Amino acid sequence: MSKHTDWDALKAAALAVRLRAWAPYSKFKVGAAIAAAGHIFVGCNVENVSYPVGICAERSAISAMVAAGVTQPDAIVVAAGPLVTPCGMCRQALVEFSPNLPVLLVSADTAEQQETSLEALLPGAFQF
């Protein structure tokens, strides 16, 4: 994992924003926190009664980062109840900004965590 990333702060941010998720349909709350440019950008899943309108936590965090004028993420923490990996769409969305981003998965239920990377999660990502 990156030496310069404050993983404890990033984890705390992902766990905190997860509690703000709008997930009345799945009841599955997810939080994501991206470290970039010395800041932390957070996102949570926001569901909708028209199901496909919903957005995942990871892409929500990417939007916050880009809207702040930042495009080079250093690391991401994804927090859910159980330990989960980002969905395929979010993997592709993250590759856009950092093909080998360090990723830390955290379980809010058990405090279990797992280190991985975007390259491990999405080998052979689409590029042109």
Ligand code: THU
């Ligand atoms: N979800 C995320 O926020 N991130 C993922 O990587 C996978 C799934 C959300 C979408 C939906 O609101 C809920 O989790 C259940 O799929």
